[in-house]
Amino acid sequence: MISLLEVSGVSKTFDGFRAINNLSIQINEPELRAIIGPNGAGKTTFMDIVTGKTQPDSGQVLWGERNESLTGLSEAEIANRGIGRKFQKPTVFENQTVRQNLAMALKNPRGPLAALFFKEPRTDAVRINEIAGEIGLADQLPRPAGELSHGQKQWLEIGMLLAQDPRLLLVDEPAAGMTAEEREKTTDILKRAARTRSVVVVEHDMEFVRRLNCKVTVLHEGHVLAEGSLDHVTADPTVIDVYLGRSDA
Amino acid sequence: MTQGFIIHNRSMMRFIGLLGLFTLLVTLGSEAMGTGVISTSLVKTLGKTLCLCLIAIAMDVVWGYCGILSLGHFAFFGIGGYAIGMWLMYARTETIVTESLARQVIPPTPAEVTDAIGAQIFGVVGSSDFPVIWSFADSLILQLLMVVLVPGLLALVFGWLAFRSRVTGVYLSILTQAMTLALSLYLFQNDSGLRGNNGLSGLQNIPGFESTPQATISLVFFWGSALALGLGYMLFAFVVGGKMGSIVQGIRDNEARVRFLGYRVEGYKLFVFTLTAVVSGIAGALYYPQAGIINPAEIAPIASIYLAVWVAIGGRGRLYGAVIGAALVSLLSSWFTGGGAPDVNLGFYTVQWTDWWLVLLGVSFVCVTLFAPKGIGGLFDYLIRKPR
Amino acid sequence: MLRTLACLLIICAVAKGAAAQTLQPILQTHAAEVADPSRGSVSVVLDDLVASGLPQVPTFLERWSDKGVWQNTADGQFYYGRTDGDDLALTDIDTGTQTTVDRAGYTELRPNGGVRRVIGTALVQFQLSDPxxxxxxxxxxxxxxxxxxxxxxxxxxxxxxxxxxxxxxxxxxxxxxxxxxxxxxxxxxxxxxxxxxxxxxxxxxxxxxxxLTTRDVVATDAPDGNIARILTVGTDITADQAYDRLVAADLAPAAIPSAAVRDALAANITDGRVGGIPTAQLNTEATRAQAYAALADRGLVPPRLTEEGRAAAIAAHVFAEVYTEDDPAITDAARAALSSVETRVAAASFADLTLDAMSLASIYFLAAIGLAITFGVMGVINMAHGEFIMMGAYTGYVVQQFVPDYTVSLILALPLAFAVTFAAGVAMERLVIRHLYHRPLETLLATFGISIALQQLAKNIFGTQARPLTSPSWLDGAWVMSDVIQISYIRIAIFVLALLFLGLILYILKRTRLGLEVRAVTQNPGMAASMGIDPDRINMLTFGLGSGIAGIAGVAIGLYAQVTSEMGANYIVQSFMTVVVGGVGNVWGTLAGASLIGSLQKGIEFLNPSNTLAAQTYMVLFIILFIQFRPKGIVAQKGRAAAD
Known part of the structure; x- marks a missing residue:
């Protein structure tokens, strides 16, 4: 196991509100990690900073074996270094078919001219079928993504991330709005993905996190409150205080 | 373009077929062919309409497919017209001046010829010197290059500035409108070097073809416009058909998602913006020799908004929709405003369409936006199942 | 007229009371000069008249100058006279006694223009001390x-x-x-x-x-007199100008322009040749010069000065500007005074420019604030906003057709314009915009459809020619602080109106329940809805408010510009710019945007006064660049919500 992503001492303030406060997190490769925390703990801002949507006020975000700094890079550049991100709300291209959605995400040259004269190699079709099977949408490939159910859209988005073939997957609340059955399937997809790469799951739902059965980081007010197995962190008195001692738990 | 693309794009084949048939019919009916069913002025109107259809599909690609509501593409159209107009005006004036100077006993020096042309062209704005931008006006090849280069470069620079700072949506529309306004205001000045609000005129006279009747010239331009529209349609069908189209539509629907998939959204937008600007310039270069005159009022922001109206009425996100919208609205508009439509006597009030056409257009436009967001092209979707 | 008469009467009365001495004898001593004065001779008469110190003198001079003095051809006596048909009403110069006589025996004195001027100057000293x-x-x-x-x-x-x-x-x-x-x-x-x-x-x-008036001087040596400056050829004047001055001063032969050369060549063609060169070859300057030189050698045409000769002629002379005032001490003092004056004038112009910019800014503020509010709350750009401005102005015009008193009609027009455009805005929101939420670009186009329909409708109703919206007379004129600083009362009124609305809008937004709800919807519509705020109502009211202010702006603009169906279109782009530059959904942002755009436009116009079109071009370019550095405007919306 090597360290893939190292966030150290990062802070970010929005108009006086400290969303992230001297946050340090280290993700290894491969690894499955869950990040939990109450509302406003800075989970989404953490993802924004890693993926380049938000620039941190201070601190470092280092990536890969060569410890390259990610701050200052654009979203696309960061994505192409191997970081995939799933949004809280399912964001797929509803007017396009499932196949088109996946094809767009596949790892291929990203420039406009390359896209203009792109001819799909045979291997791409194979890969698309593979991923569709993985996320359970093999028979939905010709359907427009807008016609899929909520859960299926979530899986399609995860499938798009897998098609990117990233080294690190950031997944924001994948189980929100899913039925129990769908959650179970989502857990399986994520666990399988985490065998070969790093997967970071931000989640509210403790049951879901328990099923992931992985190392857990608890965020609170923009910094790490506790880290370890789920049982370990839930036994931590400060965590109990944050989650149970306050009304918004 | 691969063979597979052409064969698999049936709606495009259908369009090309229809366009070819239309061109044939107009040719057979034209005065140049001796039948005279279609008057020369109607051939010109139809030729101009084809050019408007061409810029409409460009607008459809940039707005309907890529989601950039540009209120500046008519400016590129106008620039194309000015670029070709400069050569037309220069070459024609040169012919006239050389003829009149040849009658003198002493043959003219090159400087005298240039001065006389300058006085002829710029007399209306009280000048006789050639501005720098006319440096290449004597060369058809270079001015044709300008038709492509000037709109292309302007779009490239403007687009780079706008997309780089991530101006999107309504803001971007306003910004493109501002660009158009700046350009038209600049051209309105007498010292812009392009004859201020007089614009360029006499463009229907093609140098070297003085003895050819207008009937023939207008038919040739009609063919040229039809050819350009056909090629433009194929080009854009190719652009929006493949992976490029998929990405571009993705940008329209969810820019952030495309970004996080690792695509440099700015590059794609810039590509589409610039390509459509260049096609708009070419459309303008074909339009204005048929119109005969170009002036800054043609470039005013309102023209670009009308362009958006055509595309919206015809139906965004489908190329044939843009063609339908542009052809229908521009032809109807000239029919109504040209006094072609009969007045309606309501007993207490007579509706004169020259006065009421814009009210009708405005209201029907609101209705289309409200009740038929897919435009007329949307109706086709019910009739024809688009093959996948 | 009555006043003049009264004046005359008073003067006559005074004259009567103090008639210790009479004027007629003095006039009679110079009878010939008085009857037919010339510029030279009249001064003698005037000197005597002034020296007499008589109170009748000014009146006499006035009447004389106005051709109101008649002379009896028989006895040479002078009278004031006024013709009445064939009759002549005579007034005695000293006593004021009036008689009516036949005009046949009298001649009117008609001093010419030059004489009248001299009389006028003499009259001045009396008038300067006139009661x-x-x-x-x-x-x-x-x-x-x-x-x-x-x-x-x-x-x-x-x-x-x-x-x-x-x-x-x-x-x-x-x-x-x-x-x-x-x-x-x-x-x-x-x-x-x-x-x-x-x-x-x-x-x-x-x-x-x-x-400090100067005249141009050309001389071989340094010129005499009070020299303003010696001109350097090439920097201060061009060689062409210098040579023209030499020609004008007869110091050099006139240059022969190429057109004259061509004509001379054409006049000297022999056997198809000129100076031995075939005419067909005369299509370059070089061959023409050669042919002309050949003609000149034969003495057929005057020789043409070569470039070198011209340069030598210019080099041999000094070009200077010399003050018409000979005393250097005086010109020095005047120069110093002028430069000090100019500094003061520059400062005053700057103050004047600031005033202009402020008044323009207040117009843009009024025109744009409604747009900014609706954009902020609903994310909707209303392209028909300009037509609401027009609607307000036409409301004012219609009110004036029914209420002739301009003050009353203005007081009526303001609330009425607000009501009309408020209603139009609410109607538009209910009928169209409500159905297009979350599709901002389509709203843009739908409102554009409304805009062209309204514009044409106005054209159909009110015609294409401009309609006046007359301001009350107490708004006429300008507040003049000096020759440089002045501002018209209408603009002050608009400025006050803008301040009033700034206060009103701030009050509504910060102090009322509606304002609270509006701010809530602006910052987070979803959250606001879940707190029980009805977004439909808020949208409707804000749209109405925004449109209503546009109506008020229309009345204000109509007061100093003309009311046409296209007037809205003239302000709409500037209003958009104001919103974009200022930042969305913030009153202070709009104010800052309006101030920036107003001062920018005035500033550019000041630097390039001849070309207001160019000013607008530069302004638009500036704004495009501005957006590069502050894409969210001067006052950016805050919080994480703004990032989405």
């Missing part, structure tokens, strides 16, 4: 229009007796102008010039510029 303030005023005005060395002495003499303090100050100022130009003693002139250095009036600058 009537109006007459003194007009005397001063006539001196100011036509300053003359002769007027200095009477003007100075009249200052001490001047009872009116304003007029006295004016007299002193005018005396200063005259002394600066005409005082006999150079020290007096310099003192007067120095005192002008604090006067920014156009008159003072004209006086100084007059003193």
């Amino acid at each position: 009537d303030l109006g007459r003194r005023q007009s005397a001063i005005d006539s001196i100011a229009r036509r300053p003359d060395a002769d007027q200095l002495a009477p003007l100075l003499a009249s200052i001490d007796g001047e009872p009116d303090s304003l007029l006295r100050a004016r007299k002193i100022q005018l005396a200063n102008f005259l002394s600066a130009s005409f005082a006999g003693d150079p020290a007096d002139r310099i003192a007067a010039i120095d005192s002008l250095s604090r006067d920014t009036s156009i008159e003072a600058r004209a006086v100084l510029n007059q003193i």
Whole structure:
């Protein structure tokens, strides 16, 4: 196991509100990690900073074996270094078919001219079928993504991330709005993905996190409150205080 | 373009077929062919309409497919017209001046010829010197290059500035409108070097073809416009058909998602913006020799908004929709405003369409936006199942 | 007319009372000169008249100058006369006795223009001390229009007796102008010039510029006189201009232009050749020059000066500007005074420009604030906003058709315009915009459809020609602080109106329940809805409010610009710019945007006054660049919500 992503001492303030406060997190490769925390703990801002949507006020975000700094890079550049991100709300291209959605995400040259004269190699079709099977949408490939159910859209988005073939997957609340059955399937997809790469799951739902059965980081007010197995962190008195001692738990 | 693309794009084949048939019919009916069913002025109107259809599909690609509501593409159209107009005006004036100077006993020096042309062209704005931008006006090849280069470069620079700072949506529309306004205001000045609000005129006279009747010239331009529209349609069908189209539509629907998939959204937008600007310039270069005159009022922001109206009425996100919208609205508009439509006597009030056409257009436009967001092209979707 | 009569009566009465001596004998001693005066001879008469000190003199001079004096052809007596058909009403010059006679026996005295001017100058000294303030005023005005060395002495003499303090100050100022130009003693002139250095009036600058008038001089050596500057050929004047001056001063032969060369060649064609060169080859400057030189050698045409000859001629002469005023001390003082004046004028112009910019900014603020509010709350750009401005202006026009009193109609028009456009805005929101939420670009286009329909509708109803919206008379004119700084009352009124609305909008947004809800919807519509705020109602009301303010702006704009169906379109782009530059959904942002755009436009217009079109072009370019650095405007919306 090597360290893939190292966030150290990062802070970010929005108009006086400290969303992230001297946050340090280290993700290894491969690894499955869950990040939990109450509302406003800075989970989404953490993802924004890693993926380049938000620039941190201070601190470092280092990536890969060569410890390259990610701050200052654009979203696309960061994505192409191997970081995939799933949004809280399912964001797929509803007017396009499932196949088109996946094809767009596949790892291929990203420039406009390359896209203009792109001819799909045979291997791409194979890969698309593979991923569709993985996320359970093999028979939905010709359907427009807008016609899929909520859960299926979530899986399609995860499938798009897998098609990117990233080294690190950031997944924001994948189980929100899913039925129990769908959650179970989502857990399986994520666990399988985490065998070969790093997967970071931000989640509210403790049951879901328990099923992931992985190392857990608890965020609170923009910094790490506790880290370890789920049982370990839930036994931590400060965590109990944050989650149970306050009304918004 | 691969063979597979052409064969698999049936709606495009259908369009090309229809366009070819239309061109044939107009040719057979034209005065140049001796039948005279279609008057020369109607051939010109139809030729101009084809050019408007061409810029409409460009607008459809940039707005309907890529989601950039540009209120500046008519400016590129106008620039194309000015670029070709400069050569037309220069070459024609040169012919006239050389003829009149040849009658003198002493043959003219090159400087005298240039001065006389300058006085002829710029007399209306009280000048006789050639501005720098006319440096290449004597060369058809270079001015044709300008038709492509000037709109292309302007779009490239403007687009780079706008997309780089991530101006999107309504803001971007306003910004493109501002660009158009700046350009038209600049051209309105007498010292812009392009004859201020007089614009360029006499463009229907093609140098070297003085003895050819207008009937023939207008038919040739009609063919040229039809050819350009056909090629433009194929080009854009190719652009929006493949992976490029998929990405571009993705940008329209969810820019952030495309970004996080690792695509440099700015590059794609810039590509589409610039390509459509260049096609708009070419459309303008074909339009204005048929119109005969170009002036800054043609470039005013309102023209670009009308362009958006055509595309919206015809139906965004489908190329044939843009063609339908542009052809229908521009032809109807000239029919109504040209006094072609009969007045309606309501007993207490007579509706004169020259006065009421814009009210009708405005209201029907609101209705289309409200009740038929897919435009007329949307109706086709019910009739024809688009093959996948 | 009545006043003039009354004046005359008073003067006559005064004359009667003090008629210790009579005027007629003096006139009779110069009868010939009075009857047929010339510019040279009249001064003798005038000197005597002035020396007599008689109170009748001014009246006589006036009537004389106005061709109101008649002479009896038989006895040579002079009378004031007024024709009445064939009759002539005569008034005795000294006694004022009136008689009516047949005009046949009398001739009218008709002094020519030159004489009348001389009489006028003599009259000035009387008028300057005239008991009537109006007459003194007009005397001063006539001196100011036509300053003359002769007027200095009477003007100075009249200052001490001047009872009116304003007029006295004016007299002193005018005396200063005259002394600066005409005082006999150079020290007096310099003192007067120095005192002008604090006067920014156009008159003072004209006086100084007059003193500093130069004439162009060409000479072989350094010229005599009070030299303003020696011109360097190439930097101060072009070689062409220099040569033209040489030609004008007969110091060099006139240049032969190429057109003349061509004509000369054409006139000397023999056997298809000119100077041995075939005509067909004469299509370059070089062959033409050769042919012309050949003709010149044969003496058929005047020789043409070569470039070298021209350069030598220019080099052999000195080009200079020489002051018409010979005394360097005076020109130095005038230069110093002028530069000091110009500094003051520049400062004053800047103040004036600031005022202009502020008034323009307040117009843009009024035009844009409605747009900014609706954009902020609903994310909707209303392209028909300009037409709401127009609608407000036409409402004002219609009100004036029914209420003739402009003050009352204005007071009625403001709330009525608000009501009309408020209703139109609400209707538009209910019928169209409500159905297009979350599709901002389509709203843009739908409102554009409404915009063209409304514009054409206005054209159909009110016609294409401009309709006046007349302001009440108390808004006419301008507040003049100096020759440089002035601002019209209408613009002040609009400024006040803008301030009023700024206050009102701030009050509504910060202090009322509606404002709270509006701010809530602006910042987080979803959260606001879940807190029980009805977004439908808020949207409707904000749209109505925004449109209503546009109506008010329309009345304000209509007061100083004309009301046409296209007037809205002229303001809409500037309003968009204001919103974009200022930042969305913030009153202070809109204010900042309006101020920036207003001052920018005025600033560019000031730098390039001849070309307002260019000013607008540069402004738009500036704004495009501005967006590069502050894409969210001057006052950016805050919080994480703004990032989405």
